[in-house]
Amino acid sequence: MTMRFVLAALLFAGTAQASEDTADKYPASVLYNKPYEVIPGVFSAIGATAPPTYENSGHNNNLSFIVTGDGVVVINGGAAYSLAKALHDEIRAVTDQPVKLVFNENGQGHAVLGNNYWTEQGIPVVAHQDAADEVEENGASILEGMKRYNRDKAEGTEVQGPTVTFEDEYIVDMGDFHIEARYLGPAHSPGDIVIWLPDQSMVISGDMAFHERMLPIFADTYTADWLETWDAEFEPLNATYVIPGHGHPTNMAQVRRYTKDYLEYLRGKVGELIEEGGGLAEAYYVDQSPYAHLDTFEELATKNAGRVFEQMEFE
Template identity: 75%
Template sequence: MKFILAAALIVCSVPTWASEDIADQYPGSPLYSKPVEFIPGVFSAIGATAPPNYENTGHNNNLSFIVTGEGVVVVNSGAAYVLAKALHDEIKTVTDQPVVLVTNENGQGHAMLGNGYWAEQGVPIVAHVDAAHEFEEDGTQILESMKRYNQDKAEGTFLQGPTITFEDEYIVELGAYRIEVRHLGPAHSAGDVVVWLPNQDLVISGDMAFHERMLPIFPDTLTADWLETWDTEFEALKATYVIPGHGHPTNMDQVRRYTKGYLEYLRAKIREHLDAGGSLTDAYYVDQTPYAHLDTYEELATKNAGRVYEQMEFEDF
């Protein structure tokens, strides 16, 4: 009961809905917001739900950490060296336990560009092999893109991939925490992983799950595979608590509605459009208004529709 009450109090203490229009919530730090303890020992600095920019220092995803009693495990190093250091500074105000492991949720900049800071501290960094490959292939472009928006805040950031890679799962047991870094299958991007804490019924889902901002569909995001991974693997966790890749901690009902529900809705709309002989040009404008309240809707809705059309056009062949 104490465990559930603590989580409920935390949920009630933060806004129930994020907004990309909300200004920096932690002006004294490069972090967009101060880390909050969601359940005992599990903290998350909730990023902006806006695209990365100078004002949010690229902190537009969630940077989490677990204080185990035998060391701290960090989930995501952030989009810049300065963000990784800022998160470490916050950890030091919570505990004197050393950081013993960093995990990267995927190969994107907001997961990996802060790795250099942690490598300098001698901390092992773990990621899925596909995420490591993506960062190795695209790292220079990712870094240059971050430098363009972050300008002076990019100082000190250098390319550093993970130091440990795995294919299916990477498991550590520290204190009362069994920490399972698991690749469940194809989802949002190459090498997506979740961090599953079975003893706490909590999943740090990374970009497997969204709810306050519209999910992005990349050219290589296979939505049918994402849905299959969701149904066969993600739901099987039966998580009580979810810290998504973006947005406030929540529950399975919310991420199911805005991830699986959105993917199924958009695919159904595109199927109707294809069956009616519709073109790619018109596919961009299929009705997505049930999701228009989500942050980044204006940036992503038309792109998502076009990419799903291009995928589904050939799914039956």
């Protein structure tokens, strides 16, 4: 595959329409999508842009792996034991190189609940310390939530935190790849990290960056901090290729549009409301129509506005 073809494919992916209405794109597997090679050596199984359901098996984030020439590095443990095993099956179909390392992009269920599959294989699982703390504190409730929607597909899944943690960065040189796992600062959720491949100018961004679906703002998502981290640390990477936490691989301009620009837009609208003396009830109805085409808009837009209002009241 030539780099010109890859770039064209990525640009097309940036404009392709995802749909949260598709229940499953890969019926032969519990994975929602079959992994494909995004750039040479880097593969990703693109998750659904819908909330986690039995139909998509909780595969609603991107599960990626790097075939280095001297082993495989996996990015995200997966939302269940069954998903981790299915991803491993796909890796074995691509290469006979062993999986040597797994990264968790954060402490959310879709990143960590498959960890016990990987540790059973004797493979180290690496995450930021804040993500490890999240699993330790809330892992049982995260697992129970997954069991409610995934039912029999949850079989074999147990809470397993990362086996290796770091604070700022964790660097791996393996085969043909120099891999930098970086904590850039507060962003979407505790322990968010990015996987930076400087030689390929690619960032596997995790939930630092979203595309094709509306990003969720949680109770512990501080949007002002996320924007500061974006400007100070993420944007200066100037990556050519971005595999976001959700949505197809694309470029910095697209993830900026649907992450930074959205956060700034929503904070601007809520800020105007606060200046006019408006309250929480009105905040739920601020105009977010420029983003109404995104998947999960109906599920998340009003919640996002309410949480931003509650934050900005006290800034």
